[in-house]
Amino acid sequence: xxxxxxxxxxxxxxxxxxxxxxxxxxxxxxxxxxxxxxxxxxxxxxxxxxxxxxxxxxxxxxxxxxxxxxxxxxxxxxxxxxxxxxxxxxxxxxxxxxxxxxxxxxxxxxxxxxxxxxxxxxxxxxxxxxxxxxxxxxxxxxxxxxxxxxxxxxxxxxxxxxxxxxxxxxxxxxxxxxxxxxxxxxxxxxxxxxxxxxxxxxxxxxxxxxxxxxxxxxxxxxxxxxxxxxxxxxxxxxxxxxxxxxxxxxxxxxxxxxxxxxxxxxxxxxxxxxxxxxxxxxxxxxxxxxxxxxxxxxxxxxxxxxxxxxxxxxxxxxxxxxxxxxxxxxxxxxxxxxxxxxxxxxxxxxxxxxxxxxxxxxxxxxxxxxxxxxxxxxxxxxxxxxxxxxxxxxxxxxxxxxxxxxxxxxxxxxxxxxxxxxxxxxxxxxxxxxxxxxxxxxxxxxxxxxxxxxxxxxxxxxxxxxxxxxxxxxxxxxxxxxxxxxxxxxxxxxxxxxxxxxxxxxxxxxxxxxxxxxxxxxxxxxxxx
Amino acid sequence: xxxxxxxxxxxxxxxxxxxxxxxxxxxxxxxxxxxxxxxxxxxxxxxxxxxxxxxxxxxxxxxxxxxxxxxxxxxxxxxxxxxxxxxxxxxxxxxxxxxxxxxxxxxxxxxxxxxxxxxxxxxxxxxxxxxxxxxxxxxxxxxxxxxxxxxxxxxxxxxxxxxxxxxxxxxxxxxxxxxxxxxxxxxxxxxxxxxxxxxxxxxxxxxxxxxxxxxxxxxxxxxxxxxxxxxxxxxxxxxxxxxxxxxxxxxxxxxxxxxxxxxxxxxxxxxxxxxxxxxxxxxxxxxxxxxxxxxxxxxxxxxxxxxxxxxxxxxxxx
Ligand SMILES: Nc1ncnc2c1ncn2[C@@H]1O[C@H](COP(=O)(O)OP(=O)(O)OP(=O)(O)O)[C@@H](O)[C@H]1O
Ligand SMILES: [Mg+2]
Numbered sequence: 001x002x003x004x005x006x007x008x009x010x011x012x013x014x015x016x017x018x019x020x021x022x023x024x025x026x027x028x029x030x031x032x033x034x035x036x037x038x039x040x041x042x043x044x045x046x047x048x049x050x051x052x053x054x055x056x057x058x059x060x061x062x063x064x065x066x067x068x069x070x071x072x073x074x075x076x077x078x079x080x081x082x083x084x085x086x087x088x089x090x091x092x093x094x095x096x097x098x099x100x101x102x103x104x105x106x107x108x109x110x111x112x113x114x115x116x117x118x119x120x121x122x123x124x125x126x127x128x129x130x131x132x133x134x135x136x137x138x139x140x141x142x143x144x145x146x147x148x149x150x151x152x153x154x155x156x157x158x159x160x161x162x163x164x165x166x167x168x169x170x171x172x173x174x175x176x177x178x179x180x181x182x183x184x185x186x187x188x189x190x191x192x193x194x195x196x197x198x199x200x201x202x203x204x205x206x207x208x209x210x211x212x213x214x215x216x217x218x219x220x221x222x223x224x225x226x227x228x229x230x231x232x233x234x235x236x237x238x239x240x241x242x243x244x245x246x247x248x249x250x251x252x253x254x255x256x257x258x259x260x261x262x263x264x265x266x267x268x269x270x271x272x273x274x275x276x277x278x279x280x281x282x283x284x285x286x287x288x289x290x291x292x293x294x295x296x297x298x299x300x301x302x303x304x305x306x307x308x309x310x311x312x313x314x315x316x317x318x319x320x321x322x323x324x325x326x327x328x329x330x331x332x333x334x335x336x337x338x339x340x341x342x343x344x345x346x347x348x349x350x351x352x353x354x355x356x357x358x359x360x361x362x363x364x365x366x367x368x369x370x371x372x373x374x375x376x377x378x379x380x381x382x383x384x385x386x387x388x389x390x391x392x393x394x395x396x397x398x399x400x401x402x403x404x405x406x407x408x409x410x411x412x413x414x415x416x417x418x419x420x421x422x423x424x425x426x427x428x429x430x431x432x433x434x435x436x437x438x439x440x441x442x443x444x445x446x447x448x449x450x451x452x453x454x455x456x457x458x459x460x461x462x463x464x465x466x467x468x469x470x471x472x473x474x475x476x477x478x479x480x481x482x483x484x485x486x487x488x489x490x491x492x493x494x495x496x497x498x499x500x501x502x503x504x505x506x507x508x509x510x511x512x513x514x515x516x517x518x519x520x521x522x523x524x525x526x527x528x529x
Numbered sequence: 530x531x532x533x534x535x536x537x538x539x540x541x542x543x544x545x546x547x548x549x550x551x552x553x554x555x556x557x558x559x560x561x562x563x564x565x566x567x568x569x570x571x572x573x574x575x576x577x578x579x580x581x582x583x584x585x586x587x588x589x590x591x592x593x594x595x596x597x598x599x600x601x602x603x604x605x606x607x608x609x610x611x612x613x614x615x616x617x618x619x620x621x622x623x624x625x626x627x628x629x630x631x632x633x634x635x636x637x638x639x640x641x642x643x644x645x646x647x648x649x650x651x652x653x654x655x656x657x658x659x660x661x662x663x664x665x666x667x668x669x670x671x672x673x674x675x676x677x678x679x680x681x682x683x684x685x686x687x688x689x690x691x692x693x694x695x696x697x698x699x700x701x702x703x704x705x706x707x708x709x710x711x712x713x714x715x716x717x718x719x720x721x722x723x724x725x726x727x728x729x730x731x732x733x734x735x736x737x738x739x740x741x742x743x744x745x746x747x748x749x750x751x752x753x754x755x756x757x758x759x760x761x762x763x764x765x766x767x768x769x770x771x772x773x774x775x776x777x778x779x780x781x782x783x784x785x786x787x788x789x790x791x792x793x794x795x796x797x798x799x800x801x802x803x804x805x806x807x808x809x810x811x812x813x814x815x816x817x818x819x820x821x822x823x824x825x826x827x828x829x830x831x832x833x834x835x836x837x838x839x840x841x842x843x844x845x846x847x
Contacts, residue, residue, distance in 0.1 A: 122614030125577055126628050126676075127604035140618050 015186035022175075027194050029170035033089070034157040034198070035231040037096035041153060045101050046146070049108025050134065059109060066102040074099075074163045075280060082167065082281055086290045087249070092161075092169030099160050100153035107149025111142025144210050147224075151206035158199040162191070165252065166278030167285075172198075174252055174276050181253030183432040183456045246292040246525065248272035251279045253430070254295035258462065259455055259469070259501060261295075263317040270522045279400070283308065292505060293521065297321075299351055299402065299499040301358025309510055310502040312517040318501040319469030321451035322476060322494040325410065329488045331444035335393055337418040339492060342445070344381060344413055345406075346493035354402065354497040361401040368401060372408035383416030390419040396443035397426040398434050402499065406447040431456050439487055449499055453479040453491070472498070530555045530716045531576065531684065536585030537740075538571050545571040547740035548585070553716055560731035561720045568740040569720040573686050576718065577606045589684065604631060607677030607715075611689040613669045615661040621672050622657040628680045646675045649709060667698045678711055685712070687719040691726065703729055724767055728774040729803075736760055748775035753844055773803035776837060782821050784836035791827040792816035802837050806830070 016023055045066075052059040069077075077098065081091030115138050123137045139146075165173030175191025178184070209224060254260035255276055264270040272293060277285065285291045287306035296303070298310055325342045332339055349357070357375060360366045376382040395410055397403035404426055411422045425443050428434040431452055437443045454460070454468065454475055460482075468474045480491040503518055515521050531553040538546040546568040553559045561569040574580040576587055578599040587594045594602055615624050622643060629639045647654065650671045661669055670690060677685060691699045703726065706712060721727055727734050728748045735745040744756045752768070752775050755761040764771055778785075779798040794814040796805065798821035808817055809830050816827045 116614075116617075118610055118612050118614040119616060121579060122608070122610055123616070123627075124579055125603055125606075125608035125610075125614075127600045127602075127631055128627075129600050132631075137616065 010186060012186045012189050016190050019175075019190060023190060023194070026170060026172045026174055026191070027198070029164075030158070030161050030172045030195065030198060031231055033092055033096060033161045033164050033169060033171055034154065034202075037093045037161075038100055038150070038154055038157055040093065041097040041100035041104055042150060044097070045104030045149075046108055048101075049105040049146075050112060052105070052109055053112045063102075063106055063109065066105050069098045070102045074160050075166060075278075078163060078167050078278075079281055079284075082284055082290065083288060086288070087167045087169075087277060087281065087285050088275070089169045091167055092164035092171075096157050096160055096164070100157050103149040103152040103156070104146075105149075107145050107152075108142065111145030111149075112138045114145065115141045147206060147210040151203060151210065154202045154206060155199050158195060158202060162195055165276055167281055168249055168275040168277040170276070177278070177430075178252030178256050178276070180432050181251065181430040181456075182256050183430075183435065184256070185432075187256070188432075246272065246521075247290070248274040248293040249277040249282055249285060249291040250274040250295040251282065252276050253279075254501065257455060258465065259317060259319050259451065264503075264518070267315050267317045268518055268522055270518065270525070272525065286504070286506060289506070292509060294504050296502055296504045297402075297499050298502045299354040299358060299497055301355060301360065301362035301401065303504065304355060304359045305363035307507045308504040309507045310504055311510070311515065311521060313500075313502065314517040314519050316470055319451040319454065319465070320472035320475050320498055321449035321500045322472055322496075322498050323406070323447050323449050324476075324494045325406075325445050325492045326438065326448045326453070326483065327445040327490050327492060328438060328441065329484075329490055331393070332490060335391060335418070335420055335444075338393060338414070338420070338445075339490075341413050341417045342410060343493050344417070345409060345495055347496045348379060348381075349375075349496045351497045351499075354499065357405055358402050361405060368404035368408045372405050372412060375405075376409060376412055382412065385412075385415040386417075386419055388415065388419030388421055390421075392421045392423050393445070394443045395422060395424045395426075396428050396434050396437055396446035397424070398431065398446070399427040399429050403447055406495070410445070410447075438489065447495070448491075450475045450479050450491075450494075451500065453483065458482050458486075530557070530590060531718070532588040533572075533576075534586050534588075536572070536575060536587065537583045538568070538575060538580060539583045544740045546575070546582070549737075549740075549742050551735055551742060551745055553718060556714055556716055558717045558719065558730060558732045560727040560734045561718065561737060562724065562727045562734050563722065563737035565722060567737040569722075569737060570688055572737075573688055573718060573720050576684075576686055577603050577608055604628060604680065605682050605684065607680075607682045607685040609673050609677045609685070609687040609690045611692050613661075613673035615669060615672060615676070617661055620658050620660055621652070621664070624661065624672060625676050625679050627676065632680060642679055643675075646679060649711060650675050651705065666693055667702065670694065670702070681711075683716060685715050685717045687717065689720055689722070692721070692723075699726070706730060724764060724771065725774070728771050729801075736763060749780075751775075770803070772841065773806065773837070774801050776802050776840065778802060778805055778819055778833075779821050781836045781840040784839045785819075785826055785828055786832055788827045790818050790825055792818060794818060795820065795825075797821070802833065805833055 048062060052062050074095070077095045078091065081095055085091040085094060119137060119141070120133060123133045128136065161171050162173035162176055164171045165177055172191040172195045175187050176195070179187030179189075179191060250261055255274065257263070261274060264272075277291070282291065282294050283296065283300070283302040283306050286294045286308060296308070302308070303310065327338065327342070357371050360371045361368050373382060393414055395407050397407040407424055407426055411424060414420055414422050425437065428437055428443075428446070434446050435448075435457055438446060450472070451469075455465065458479065468478050476491065476494065483489045483491060503521070505515060510516070513524055515524055533552070534550050535548050536546060536550070537544065537548050549572065551559070561572060563569055571580055575582050576594070578594065616627070619627070625643050625646065626639050629642065643657070644654075647657065652668065652671055652675070656664065656668065661672065664672065670693070674690065691702055694702065707730065719730065731748065733745060733747055734751055736743045736751065738759060744751060744760050746754070748771070751760060752764060752772060755764070777799055778801070781802065782798060792814050794808065794812045794816070795818045796808060798819050805817060805819070808814070816829050818825050818827050
């Protein structure tokens with residue numbers, strides 16, 4: 001027991017020590033991203049802010065546009081960047097600088113317009129030209145307001161830079177989002193704590209600068225840009241590495257898993273030097289030829305949408321990921337009709353059906369509710385809602401289309417076949433968030449996958465894993481009994497499809513290079529290196 | 530020295546300054562006096578081109594100011610603002626050094642000139658390192674004046690320079706102002722809405738109303754030869770005090786009794802009767818020795834006032 005504890009309950013400190021090179025690199029990247037984008041934002045925002053004090057007519061348009069830019073959700077903005085700038089550092093910096101613009105432009109504008117008119121008039125009357133007035137009067141007097149804007153922009157940037165890992169630009173987001181998908185609290189904290197400390201540290205340093213007295217400000221205006229440039233250059237030291245002639249991009253989840261990249265390295269000996277990228281943009285990036293090999297799910301609808309094919313896992317390293325609803329036992333007791341209702345779906349959805357359903361939501365942009373309803377109707381499972389009021393079943397789902405579809409199907413089934421009502425909490429992020437919600441009685445059920453239950457939640461020894469993953473029934477039986485024992489959570493009957501991990505390539509390229517299996521891929525990479 | 534010709538400034542349909550012309554001679558002190566909003570500040574700012582006129586021209590020393598670059602023009606014209614306009618982020622010394630630095634003086638010369646000026650303006654050396662917000666209003670005003678005077682420009686424009694000061698401080702600064710030799714050799718245009726100040730400091734006064742000059746002339750001319758009712762009523766309230774200020778001792782010389790030199794306070798007869806009366810108080814003297822030409826008479830307070838009233842009676846019966 002003690003040995004198991006040691007093996008599993010690694011402390012945060014141990015994790016950080018073990019991953020110290022990664023942590024250092026990510027921190028450097030984070031600082032670099034923050035400050036390169038900040039410097040560019042200052043170089044654009046400061047002159048623009050000054051310009052609109054001279055052309056008041058444009059101030060509304062400029063400030064309005066910068067304001068709108070800031071309301072675009074970060075992920076969406078990063079997504080827009082891919083067709084324009086690809087993936088990696090460039091689009092991340094552009095997105096960050098767009099967020100930083102508003103506070104810088106706005107504070108420059110208010111700072112300069114706030115300078116006492118009598119002082120400006122005196123400067124003019126003494127024969128200063130407009131540049132002398134700008135540099136000797138307006139900027140020094142507006143400096144503390146401008147610095148406050150830069151300070152706001154810095155803190156915003158430290159926060160948004162965590163999202164840069166979505167498009168393979170590195171930074172502490174790699175740990176944070178990797179940790180969320182891997183259900184690894186230490187990993188989340190190893191990213192989140194340094195990110196928070198950076199925000200606090202930069203905020204503090206800039207506040208010092210801001211409240212220096214007027215005299216020292218003159219030297220501050222010189223040292224500040226210097227300091228920024230040094231910090232920004234830090235980024236170029238550990239810049240993101242790209243692999244050989246095929247570019248691979250894996251999700252943070254895939255990167256850290258035995259049945260992901262670690263397995264590819266150990267069992268296949270495959271070394272593709274992948275970059276870390278978000279699932280949300282990965283398929284698109286493959287389609288846009290920014291990436292050649294990506295990790296993905298075998299039932300993903302985007303496979304069809306983006307002309308990708310799955311490489312055959314000839315050494316069977318990806319364990320089975322059969323989906324089934326998992327429910328807290330006390331919920332099953334509270335809602336006696338629940339189990340048989342949920343089981344109505346069991347065995348009904350195959351891999352190809354699931355791919356097609358996903359294609360409809362992900363690519364044809366049909367709503368998950370419509371896709372679910374169409375499916376149930378065509379399988380004669382749809383019944384009108386009984387508008388029951390005999391308690392409320394709370395259904396959760398992770399934040400991707402397939403889970404939304406399944407949650408919708410369950411909602412319709414429960415409403416049609418029982419007297420319970422349903423509330424849904426969809427989009428609960430990754431496995432960790434969903435499972436914690438279930439375990440803490442915030443939801444009653446959500447669809448989970450056998451492989452995820454085994455590897456991300458239970459995390460048994462590698463020996464146990466090896467003995468189980470080749471066989472789909474063994475895996476199911478193991479997770480079902482362990483969940484019951486450990487968490488008092490029941491795995492209901494599998495739905496049918498196996499949403500396993502897979503490596504994918506563009507169909508045309510795979511054909512050209514004669515790559516059908518992962519072993520083919522390895523051979524191809526080695527042949528030309 | 531300064532010649533303003535048919536100058537107008539319209540803000541949309543407001544005629545802030547409406548076709549005015551006047552001249553100011555070398556070393557003359559002209560006061561722009563008038564009600565609020567009559568266009569005094571606008572007129573003043575057109576002379577150093579902070580405001581561009583709608584029409585009209587201005588010549589300084591025979592040169593059209595619109596033929597020069599505004600920056601160069603302004604470096605030759607001192608400007609004192611009502612609320613001083615000192616740079617809050619500059620020390621007193623740095624504030625005063627702005628124009629010399631624009632003119633690229635070397636630092637020794639700047640230092641020497643600043644030392645000279647603060648001596649004359651009764652500022653202390655310790656205050657050179659202070660920031661403007663650490664000074665009193667009166668001190669700030671002196672720094673503003675020093676800043677305008679530092680490069681010794683031949684022309685000085687002053688917009689209500691003493692407006693923000695209390696009465697005691699103001700009359701003290703008035704006295705210093707009149708005594709300052711730096712100012713004696715300058716052509717000054719000063720804006721004020723304080724009639725007493727105008728009469729005390731001005732050689733000539735330009736009384737403005739609604740963008741036009743109603744009357745321009747010496748204090749005595751305004752008092753005793755008003756062109757219309759507006760001028761008369763503008764001065765009516767404080768008329769007696771103004772007359773004391775407008776009439777000079779030399780004007781009433783003939784009415785003063787002849788006497789021998791008594792006290793040891795010596796004055797010249799070109800000061801106003803008002804200044805003379807104030808000297809009795811400030812010098813605590815019973816008699817003043819007043820010199821007019823080669824002649825000196827010793828005059829007591831009663832005698833001075835009696836002579837003034839005799840003079841006035843004579844004028845009103847003219
Ligand atoms: N920038 C401007 N835009 C529009 N109108 C103006 C502007 N500057 C001055 N005015 C108007 O022009 C007129 C004259 O203004 P000015 O400042 O010259 O008056 P002033 O005689 O200096 O008054 P005060 O004694 O109150 O300082 C006023 O009616 C004022 O409202
Ligand atoms: Mg004015």
